[in-house]
Amino acid sequence: MSTSSTSYEAFRQFLKSAKHIATLCGAGLSAESGIPTFRGEGGWWRTFEATQLATPSAFKANPSRVWEFYHYRRELVLKKQPNNAHKALMDFENKILSQTPQNQTFTVITQNVDGLSSNLKNLIEMHGSLFRTRCTKCGDIDKNYNSPICEGLKGTENLNLDSNIPIEQLPSCTKCGGLLRPDVVWFNEKLDPNIIDKIHEELDRCDLLLVIGTSGTVYPAAGYANYVNLRGGKVAVFNIEDTGDADFKFIGPCGETLPKALE
Ligand SMILES: CC(C)NC(=O)[C@H](Cc1c[nH]c2ccccc12)NC(=O)[C@H](CCCC/N=C(/NCCC(=O)O)S[C@H]1O[C@H](COP(=O)(O)OP(=O)(O)OC[C@H]2O[C@@H](n3cnc4c(N)ncnc43)[C@H](O)[C@@H]2O)[C@@H](O)[C@H]1O)NC(=O)OCc1ccccc1
């Protein structure tokens, strides 16, 4: 990988010539919307043990604790708005989709479960969504923006995570009455194979990957930039921190750098 260019002009030139453009987004994309990241200041995994809250075994051991955590995050996100970085991705997608003939493609791959990019047409939520539930009994998957998601969780938005709500008062399936879980991918859980296939279709043709607000610590997402680079594609990093070498590097809040790069 050559030394990193920080030239917006050079990036925009390459962007024009790129045929298949994709992004890999992380919690930093939503930071300026007021949503904590995971490893940054006040991040979830700074405050809590990820294994105690985002694993199948944690849910099995204490579904109330896990639901209090995800209920808190749902209620928080429901009060937040997309920021200028989300808008820049939206505007850029519209620009690409209104090309006649369309000679470029643009796909947003995100690790975020906050749904703040959900207006995009070509969106891959690789780790699921806070606003979908999955039944642990019949497997039914359903959109759910109810606030609160159930009476039992009402008033528990304090992150004490110690309400010990009986299972029958936790979110239940409208089809079979079974216990619901958030439709997110937990640690030590496999990703949906259809999503993995769609992601690899994109990475196998991608000639420019925008890596936006991610620490690159969680797999398989953490391997994607290298994969594109080894295939000869270029990588552009948008982060407040210098997360290592890339073809293009734009250090700063992505709510400022991304609109500038994609204008
Ligand atoms: C910790 C890590 C080492 N562990 C893993 O990677 C594990 C295990 C593993 C698999 N392969 C490996 C290989 C090596 C080592 C370990 C593994 N991976 C898995 O378990 C995956 C599933 C992982 C998915 C977990 N679910 C999440 N989320 C959903 C839930 C929820 O949200 O609650 S992960 C979650 O954490 C990750 C957090 O990372 P970021 O989003 O990057 O956030 P972070 O806070 O770290 O960084 C923010 C960045 O933004 C920047 N920033 C901040 N503000 C701004 C700003 N304003 N502007 C720009 N940038 C900004 C900061 O500087 C920083 O760089 C995201 O992926 C996020 O989705 N499944 C799996 O591999 O299945 C197969 C399998 C299964 C069973 C047995 C064998 C194989």
Ligand SMILES: [Zn+2]
């Ligand atoms: Zn069910």
